[in-house]
Amino acid sequence: MSFVMCAASRLGIKELLPAYLSPDLETQDLITGVSFASxxxxxxxxxxxxASVISMTDQLNMFEQYKERVRAAAGDARVAEMLNKGIFAICAGSDDVANTYFTMRARPHYxxxxxxxxxxxHAAAFVEDLIQAGGARRVAFIGMPPIGCVPSQRxxxxGSERGCSAGHNEIAVAYNAGLxxxxxxxGRRYPGTRLVFMDIYGFLMDMMMRPHAYGFAESTMGCCGTGLLEVSVLCNGVTSAVCDPVSDYLFWDSYHPTEKAYKILADFVYDTYIKELLD
Incomplete structure (x- = not known):
């Protein structure tokens, strides 16, 4: 379960936010919200x-297609309601830092x-495109976490003691401040749009540094496999067999938090930021 799915659940919309490209997508799924994430x-x-994945620009194009599908299924009034009252959550940036910049060294002159x-x-340009072309009126932008402290980057x-990577966190802090x-x-340029920047850096850092305060025993290693590098498909029925109990871990694999951690984070974001968008 991702952070955005936990947020949707916290809002009482639905437990699972389906992918827009899912072949099993039903009309009701379209009307109540989908995920364009890649x-x-x-x-x-x-x-x-x-990474051979869907770009943010292509996701915005898919959103335009999505609006037409909603219009065909439920009419113009439903599309207008969705744009005016729906919350558009944006969460990206960590893979730019962890993969493109540090692992692949694809930006050597920066x-x-x-x-x-x-x-x-590029992030601000995406938000502006979402407002101008997409018609979004309530935008929740999720800031970058202390990416240097996730298990894989440690x-x-x-180093040998697996401390937090200062370089990763330096970019995250600068990015959050700038964005x-x-x-x-x-917000001043588009007074009819409500924009909220959700800064999760400090809260998640506190969870990492004081895991016991949040009900976790381990925050420097992932739950599956060795907990040092495994991510995605490397966390499977075999490698996750050693993961017990999952509730002790802040991270499921070496990069992504557990469902328990996401729910705690979603509660923080809801109480601190989302309520502002709902007023």
Whole structure:
């Protein structure tokens, strides 16, 4: 379960936010919301190309198709209601830093500050396109977490003691500060749109540094396999057999939090930011 799915559940919309490209998508799914997310993508135009995933631009194009499908199924009034009252959650950026910048070294001429600025530029442009072309009126932008402290980045860049990677976190902090400012600027430019930048960096860092305060025993290793590097399909029925109990772990694999952690994070975001959009 992803953070956005937990947020949808917290809002009482539905437990599972289906993928727009799912072949099993039903009319009711369209009307109550879908996900356009593509794992591994990002705001840096190089990221989806390197990872062979769906770009943010293509996701925006799919949203245009989605509106037409909703219009055909439920009429213009439903589309208007969706645009005016629906919450558009945006969550990306971590893979740009972890994969494109550090692992693949695909931006050799960028230092930490300039790469953060590049991401801010493309992220803000995406938000503006969503407002102008998409018609979104309530936008919740999820900031970048302390990516340098997730288990995989500790393993690859944290030295022999697997400490947090300062470089990863430096970009995350600069990105969050820059994008928060740009969101305020966009809010002034589009007064009819409600924009909220949801800063999860400090809260998630506290969960990582003080796991016991949140009911976790382990926050530096993933639950499946060795907990050091396994992600995605490497966490399967065999490698996850050693994962017991899952509730002790902040991270499921070496990159993604567990469902329990996502729910705690979703509650924080709902109480701190989402309520502002719902007023």
């Amino acid at each position: 794992g591994g993508t990002g705001f840096d135009p190089l990221t989806p190309t390197l 230092d930490h500050a300039s790469y953060a600025a590049l991401l801010v530029h 393993t690859m860049s944290g 928060s400012q740009r969101m305020e600027e966009l």
